Amino acid sequence: MNKGPVSQFIQHHYRHFNAAALVDAAKGYETHLLEGGKMMVTLAGAMSTAELGISFAEMIRQGKVDIISCTGANLEEDIMNLVAHTHYKRVPNYRDLSPQEEWDLLEQGFNRVTDTCIPEEEAFRRIQKHIYKIWKDAEEAGERYFPHEFMYKLLLSGVMKEHYEIDPKNSWMLAAAEKNIPIIVPGWEDSTMGNIFASYCIKGDLKTSTMKSGIEYMIFLSEWYRQNSGGKGVGFFQIGGGIAGDFPICVVPMMYQDLEWTDVPFWGYFCQISDSTTSYGSYSGAVPNEKITWGKLDIHTPKFIVESDATIVAPLMFAYILGW
Template identity: 65%
Template sequence: MSDRPVSDFLRHHYRHFNAAALVDAAEAYRAHVDGGGRMLVALAGAMSTAEIGLSLADMIRRGHVHIVSCTGANLEEDLFNLVAHDHYERLPNWRDLTPADEQALLERGMNRVTDTCIPEEEAFRRIEAALVDEWRGAEERGERLFPHEVLYRIIRSGRLEEFYQIDPKDSWLVAAAEADLPIVTPGWEDSTTGNIFAAHVLAGDVKSPHTVKHGVEFMTWLANWYTANADGAGIGFFQIGGGIAGDFPICVVPMLEQDLDRRTPLWAYFCQISDSTTSYGSYSGAVPNEKITWGKLGPDTPRFIVESDATIVAPLIFQYVLERSERGGA
């Protein structure tokens, strides 16, 4: 059995088409952070349920990720996996499920994400009491928190540790909490924990919907963060999937430049992984060249598209970056 590093394997075999784009994107990612640049990682889809933490957590701990933009689902589903992993069910034949099969899963409290079912009681309800306690406590203290700050407090309190069912080193949210990594979660309301929050506001358990920050507050916070961190080698943008997790944060540059007339550096690197064809009604967001016309990227910005399944591509790129870092870019 070969002990050859994955990065060497990729450089030898991945020479053309999407395979070559994967290697080029990984090399440029490595060069960007080696040169002092910062990197935003945008997580769309169901990457947390796909256990992206197995590779992303190490990227965060090694300082190769400086900010995350993710859907509310990805934020919460890493925590769900942390406390309920042993109760998850995998359905290899998910393409063959009938509507009756899906109804049976619902009645068992098993919420399906492609081939994986998240158990409602062990995942959602296990963390609900901790969430409500944090929301109420923040409200009583007159605090307003971003969604990730609430989860960071829960993780740091240790109150859920008795329920951990994976090694916490494989949780990207635990790694982010340890690093106090900034996280932008646009559209957080469209998530299970966002729905739970709304339900408790409606029930009067939490008095104000403003206890949790969201929406425009994320953009104004991000604008200040970008302005403070875009000097030198700049900030790169590594986008997994499409939708709001990527579309929201990348707009901060033209907003600063065009709407506020602030001289602002463009994103210094861009990579997009998606298996969705760019067309009407399909991929949500402009491809790299089109982003030039919106003042997000420049003609000389290193930019890559890897048209493939992100659950395959992202861990390979992360491993490539990690190994090249260990070997000094050799």
């Protein structure tokens, strides 16, 4: 494939240190797919609010992502950006804000993520009205679904279309819903929609059992991994640290050690983009070789780490893999 100007720039300028690691990792991702492997991408932090969908949605559409693991925040914040983008508020001088100015933002209905404020009324409440009905309808029909499946129902129903405020091609959740890509959402309860769901359960409007759990996600992932890890296997592309990466990577040692399924292959590729440094007990900052001792990666698994800001690195790597 002929590479476009962004890729050509990367190849010409990115020759050493983290820049070179970026190129090596992107080429490794390409090679893994070309040789028939599949890829999991994990999203930590607030990558959706950083508008990763502009590049990630195209990765999904072009079949370069087979399964996703993300926090509950990333699951919902891509949809929030889709339906409330023009109401977001940028605060470039966020480092200079006083406690009083932070309080003023809260009073105005803004929740700050670094330099970007999410508008509570337009983002959270706009989704809440529709998702509650989907939750309630499922419960009354005696049905149970995963958090991402409820979000897929919301998007595919079309009820949010009138509120779209960005080009829908830049929503990675919409791209994933249209392809029905499996999403693992560990710790979904730690999200705005998770908190809202809990509030309905506390009020007695909904039952906790209507939402499938994290243990059920692990069971689902074990089944998916067994079905898809033949040949070159499944690669693991980790953006950031935290539970979005920690939870799914453990499926391999869980099957190998706890279930004693000794024919389960290790992850076939590993890359992490992280600005977390190696320190005492830091898993996010641990070098990939540490994962060998936990039965997650093989000695021969291609391993890469790009120690940099994921909001800069991930779109560049996706651009390279897409040939832009």
